[in-house]
Amino acid sequence: xxxxxxxxxxxxxxxxxxxxxxxxxxxxxxxxxxxxxxxxxxxxxxxxxxxxxxxxxxxxxxxxxxxxxxxxxxxxxxxxxxxxxxxxxxxxxxxxxxx
Amino acid sequence: xxxxxxxxxxxxxxxxxxxxxxxxxxxxxxxxxxxxxxxxxxxxxxxxxxxxxxxxxxxxxxxxxxxxxxxxxxxxxxxxxxxxxxxxxxxxxxxxxxxxxxxxxxxxxxxxxxxxxxxxxxxxxxxxxxxxxxxxxxxxxxxxxxxxxxxxxxxxxxxxxxxxxxxxxxxxxxxxxxxxxxxxxxxxxxxxxxxxxxxxxxxxxxxxxxxxxxxxxxxxxxxxxxxxxxxxxxxxxxxxxxxxxxxxxxxxxxxxxxxxxxxxxxxxxxxxxxxxxxxxxxxxxxxxxxxxxxxxxxxxxxxxxxxxxxxxxxxxxxxxxxxxxxxxxxxxxxxxxxxxxxxxxxxxxxxxxxxxxxxxxxxxxxxxxxxxxxxxxxxxxxxxxxxxxxxxxxxxxxxxxxxxxxxxxxxxxxxxxxxxxxxxxxxxxxxxxxxxxxxxxxxxxxxxxxxxxxxx
Numbered sequence: 001x002x003x004x005x006x007x008x009x010x011x012x013x014x015x016x017x018x019x020x021x022x023x024x025x026x027x028x029x030x031x032x033x034x035x036x037x038x039x040x041x042x043x044x045x046x047x048x049x050x051x052x053x054x055x056x057x058x059x060x061x062x063x064x065x066x067x068x069x070x071x072x073x074x075x076x077x078x079x080x081x082x083x084x085x086x087x088x089x090x091x092x093x094x095x096x097x098x099x
Numbered sequence: 100x101x102x103x104x105x106x107x108x109x110x111x112x113x114x115x116x117x118x119x120x121x122x123x124x125x126x127x128x129x130x131x132x133x134x135x136x137x138x139x140x141x142x143x144x145x146x147x148x149x150x151x152x153x154x155x156x157x158x159x160x161x162x163x164x165x166x167x168x169x170x171x172x173x174x175x176x177x178x179x180x181x182x183x184x185x186x187x188x189x190x191x192x193x194x195x196x197x198x199x200x201x202x203x204x205x206x207x208x209x210x211x212x213x214x215x216x217x218x219x220x221x222x223x224x225x226x227x228x229x230x231x232x233x234x235x236x237x238x239x240x241x242x243x244x245x246x247x248x249x250x251x252x253x254x255x256x257x258x259x260x261x262x263x264x265x266x267x268x269x270x271x272x273x274x275x276x277x278x279x280x281x282x283x284x285x286x287x288x289x290x291x292x293x294x295x296x297x298x299x300x301x302x303x304x305x306x307x308x309x310x311x312x313x314x315x316x317x318x319x320x321x322x323x324x325x326x327x328x329x330x331x332x333x334x335x336x337x338x339x340x341x342x343x344x345x346x347x348x349x350x351x352x353x354x355x356x357x358x359x360x361x362x363x364x365x366x367x368x369x370x371x372x373x374x375x376x377x378x379x380x381x382x383x384x385x386x387x388x389x390x391x392x393x394x395x396x397x398x399x400x401x402x403x404x405x406x407x408x409x410x411x412x413x414x415x416x417x418x419x420x421x422x423x424x425x426x427x428x429x430x431x432x433x434x435x436x437x438x439x440x441x442x443x444x445x446x447x448x449x450x451x452x453x454x455x456x457x458x459x460x461x462x463x464x465x466x467x468x469x470x471x472x473x474x475x476x477x478x479x480x481x482x483x484x485x486x487x488x489x490x491x492x493x494x495x496x497x498x499x500x501x502x503x504x505x506x507x508x509x510x511x512x513x514x515x516x517x518x519x520x521x522x523x524x525x526x527x528x529x530x531x532x533x534x535x536x537x538x539x540x541x542x543x544x545x546x547x548x549x550x551x552x553x554x555x
Contacts, residue, residue: 005434009430017419018419025423029430031489032395032488035392036395036396036444038392053323054279054325060322061322075187078186079413080414082412088413
């Protein structure tokens with residue numbers, strides 16, 4: 001497997017790995033992809049390319065808040081690493097050189 | 100084992116009826132035992148700080164650290180969630196607590212339930228109580244150890260590819276993976292939403308049936324849940340007669356790659372059923388060998404999507420804290436779903452999933468139930484398969500296909516090979532849990548392997 005594909009995949013997944021870990025995982029990644037490539041031997045295309053366990057479709061609920069299931073504002077924010085008043089603080093997206 | 104403590108849920112309930120012990124006495128004993136044993140076995144991630152308010156007739160339990168329980172930490176055994184405290188409770192736990200199950204704490208597992216040995220926990224592996232140098236299986240490692248050692252009388256686990264049945268077979272306990280959708284996934288850390296099943300570990304089949312009575316059924320908070328068709332899974336467990344039952348032995352599950360001593364134990368079970376009038380028949384599940392590679396396309400794909408939520412914004416630490424196995428799966432999934440590779444991997448795996456599922460449907464035209472080993476070999480030594488992801492994946496070779504097809508599977512004690520317990524797996528069509536319990540009960544009564552406990 002081309003290392004550039006591995007690097008691209010890590011970037012897509014936003015894993016932010018150190019270069020040492022990235023190298024180690026790249027090796028494992030190639031081995032696993034080689035292993036799962038065995039599925040290409042299966043040539044029968046009569047089976048659908050999706051899977052549905054139960055035959056259920058369009059399960060929906062009315063789109064209105066249910067106090068019984070909802071978290072309060074404080075509960076929703078209780079685990080936030082950074083917050084401001086009643087909001088989560090998110091990192092800057094535009095012009096962020098990290099990406 | 101402390102022989103004065105009740106051994107099963109059934110014993111405990113009878114003891115309460117006869118007023119043999121008080122609720123506080125029971126909770127104190129199990130609580131202290133859990134606290135002592137985890138120093139050696141590392142099976143708990145968290146034990147509650149006080150046991151002041153116990154319900155009437157409490158049933159001591161603890162749950163895999165994948166279940167949210169309000170005001171308790173939920174870490175999924177990952178550093179990412181090290182400081183996370185749950186603001187709500189999972190449906191399965193809520194239902195149990197309403198029926199007097201008392202949660203003593205949260206149990207160790209592979210981080211985000213990725214693994215078959217428990218070693219991928221960021222908090223160190225739980226140990227096999229039958230030999231501390233070996234793994235107890237995974238990913239629900241702590242759940243199996245907790246029940247096997249009598250730290251609790253039942254523990255919830257999650258089974259996405261074998262994570263309840265595999266550790267149950269390594270620890271001489273009973274592990275149920277219910278039909279996909281029978282038990283609500285609400286409030287459980289998501290791994291592979293299309294195969295995640297909420298199961299549990301107990302000592303006996305009756306206890307397992309008792310627990311499913313409580314956890315099974317429709318939940319408005321999980322749209323994939325099914326109506327529970329059975330009123331009482333404990334009914335007829337003592338009186339069931341397997342005469343005429345058609346039991347299939349899938350030849351691919353008894354291949355040369357499976358430890359012959361384990362095969363022998365499962366064969367003994369087939370002989371017991373045969374002696375009682377069951378019809379034993381060889382069947383074939385021809386796509387079995389595609390199971391692991393198919394699973395390792397589908398699971399990582401869903402993992403890469405489900406674990407995208409860990410962005411360190413709403414909760415948890417940033418993504419650099421993912422362990423190696425988490426990172427591997429996220430990468431494989433991201434790759435399998437990416438432009439240019441989707442058809443060759445994800446779409447192909449879905450076709451295979453249908454083929455694997457059809458294999459089972461065909462088999463169930465010939466037989467009522469399948470009997471197989473649970474794992475291909477005895478529990479590895481701690482560290483033995485840790486650096487070889489594929490070897491690790493292959494530990495689930497006999498369990499993953501059941502998840503891909505959404506079927507129920509029950510692992511029950513089938514005896515010992517040397518020091519190590521071995522399990523046998525019963526697989527049935529969708530929603531056949533009651534039949535699995537009945538057949539399991541016959542084998543359990545005949546052998547009573549569950550009465551053997553680790554010397555700890």
